[in-house]
Amino acid sequence: MKPFDYLRASAPDDATRADATIIAGGTNLLDLMKLQVMSPDRLVDITRLDLDHIEDHEGGLRIGALVTNSDLAADDRIRRDYPVLSRALLAGASGQLRNKATTGGNLLQRTRCPYFTDTAQPCNKREPGSGCAAIGGQTRLHAILGASEHCIATHPSDMAVAMQALGAEIEIQETTGATRRVSIREFYRLPGDTPHIETVLAPGELITAVILPAPPKGRQVYRKVRDRASYAFALVSVAAIVDVQDGRIAAATLAFGGLAHKPWHDPAVDRALEGAEPTPELFDAAADVLLADAVGQGSNDFKIVLARRTMKAVLAEATGLKEAA
Amino acid sequence: MNISLSINGTTHDLDVDPRTTLLDALRHHLDLTGSKKGCDHGQCGACTVMVNGRRINSCLALAVMHEGDDITTIEGLGSPEAMSPMQEAFVGHDGFQCGYCTPGQIVSATAMLSELKEGWPSHVSDDLVSAPKMSRDEIAERMSGNLCRCSAYPGIVAAIQDTADKETT
Ligand SMILES: Cc1cc2nc3c(=O)[nH]c(=O)nc-3n(C[C@H](O)[C@H](O)[C@H](O)COP(=O)(O)OP(=O)(O)OC[C@H]3O[C@@H](n4cnc5c(N)ncnc54)[C@H](O)[C@@H]3O)c2cc1C
Ligand code: SF4
DSSP states (O other): OOOOEEEEOSSHHHHHTSOSEEESSOTTHHHHHHTTSOOOSEEEEOTTSSOOOEEEETTEEEEETTOBHHHHHHOHHHHHHOHHHHHHHHTSSOHHHHHHOBHHHHHTOOOOOTTTSOTTSOBTTTSTTSOBSSTTSOOTTOOSSSOOSSOOOOOOOSHHHHHHHHTOEEEEEOTTSOEEEEEHHHHBOOOTTOTTOOBSOOTTOEEEEEEEOSOOSSEEEEEEEESSSSSOOEEEEEEEEEEEETTEEEEEEEEEESSSSSOBOOHHHHHHHTTSOOOHHHHHHHHHHHHTTOOOOSTTTHHHHHHHHHHHHHHHHHHTHHHHO | OEEEEEETTEEEEEEOOTTOBHHHIIIIISOOTTSOOSSSSSSSOTTEEEETTEEEEGGGSBGGGGTTOEEEOHHHHOOSSSOOHHHHHHHHTTOOSSOSSHHHHHHHHHHHHHHHHTTOOOTTOSOSSSOOOOOHHHHHHHTTTOOOTTOOHHHHHHHHHHHHHHHHO
16 A cells, blocks of 8 residues: 555545545445555545434435445335335445445445456556556456446446435535535446546545435335355346336336446336336337347356346336236 | 554554554554454455444554544454353354454354344345344355355354354343
C-alpha cells in the first residue's frame, strides 16, 4: 500500500471539502489499495457521520449511506416490504464482509475484472488509454450487454440490482453543500470511451442515502447464479417485481446483474410482459427483447443462454406459473 | 499516528502508520498472534475478529478507523486453561487439522450464533419474515466466509451445532 494521509470527517462537509478519497467499510477500497490498483494520497473516513439510520420516508424508506449490508438485510421493514433487496444482500459476499460493507460503498464498489486488479495488464478503467486486456482474454465474468471496445467489465453488486428493480433514488451531497437526488437508473454510466468514469458522481461528492419508493405491489424474487453455492460473484442475477392480476401481468420490473457495466434495466423488457398472460412463450419473447443486442466475448457466450434461462425461471416463480405446472 | 484501541477489555496505546490494518496492529504491534493472516484480501476469514460484537475481516480494516470500538479477538474468548464453549466444542469435535484457520473459525462461529439469535435471515432461509431455524445448511451458508484448506468442515459444523444445541438447552 502506498502511504496516505488519514482524516476523519465529523460532518458531511468535511468529507466533500477534503479533496480526499472517501473510505466507509473499506472492504473494496483497502483491497484495491493493497494491490495498488487505487493509490489515494488522502483518505477521509466517513464512518463517524450520522448516516446509519433507516427511516420511514415519503411512504418508502430512507437508508443512510452508512447502514451496513447486514443491518439492511435484517431490517424488518426490508424483509417484509422489499424482500428482493434483503435477498440480494444476503446473496452477496460473506457474513464478515456484510457487517462492514456499507450501502454507499456497495453501490460504488469496482469491477471484479481480473485484468483491472492485475497492474501488469493494460486496462482502460485503471489507466485510461492503456487498452483492455480482457478483450480476447478470459471473460467469464464479463459483459454481454452495453459493452464497448474500450471496456467489457461488469458491475459486481447484488444490492444495486435489487435497487435498480425497485427504482431507488440516490441522495448526494454536492461539494457546495447542496443536495440532489438521482434515480439509480441514471446513476451508472456505460463504459463508452471513458470506462474509468462509472457514475454521475462528481469528485468529492458524498452519497448520503438511498431512498426506496413505497413498497411495490406483487411478488419479488432475486436469483443469483454463480460458480459456488455461496460467497461468489454473480455470473448472472435477476431481480424481479411482478404483479399478476386476474391472470395477467399488471406490472413487471426486471433488473439484471452480471450482464453489463451497470445493473441492467431495460424498460422494453418490462413492457413486453405487461398486460399479457404469463406463459413460457411470453417469457421467451421478453428474453428476446432483453438479449436482442447481446454479444458474447468467447468465454462468456454461455451467459446469453444462462440469462434467458434464469430470467424465465424467475418469471415462472414470480408469476406463480411454477406452482401451476 | 498515536491511537488507542480497546482490545479484549484492555486499552492499548500505539503509534501506527495509517496504512496499518487492524490485523497487523494486533499481530505486529500488540503480539496478539491468534488472529491469522491468510489471504489478506477478505476472502479466507482467518483474520476474523469482533468489533462491537460483530464479526469482521480485520485484514480489510484500518487500525486508525477503530479507535473507540470494542474489539474482541480469539484471545479474548478464552484461554487454553479456560476455554469458551465454542473453543471446547472445536477441540471435542476435531474441528481442525493444521489449525491455521481455527481462530478465525471460532470467532466467526461465536458471532454467527449471536446473529442467528437476533433472528438475522440468511441466503438459505426459506422465509425472510419469521426467525431462522438452525440447520446444517444454515451453518454452512453463514460460515462460508471462513475457508478451511484441510477441509475439516464436518468437525467444524459438528462443533458449531453442538455449541448451539447446548446454548438452547
Ligand atoms: C471476498 C469478497 C467477496 C465479495 N462478494 C460480493 C458479492 O458476492 N456480491 C456483492 O455485491 N459484493 C461482494 N463483495 C463486495 C462488497 O459488497 C463491497 O466490498 C462492499 O459493499 C463495499 O462497501 P464498503 O463500505 O466496504 O466500501 P469502501 O471500500 O469503503 O468504498 C468503496 C468505494 O465507494 C466509495 N464510497 C464509499 N462510501 C461512499 C459514500 N457514502 N459516498 C461517496 N463515495 C463513497 C469509496 O471512495 C470507494 O471508492 C465482495 C467483497 C469481497 C472482498
Ligand atoms: S474489461 Fe474494463 S476493467 Fe477489464 S481490463 Fe478491460 S478496460 Fe479494464
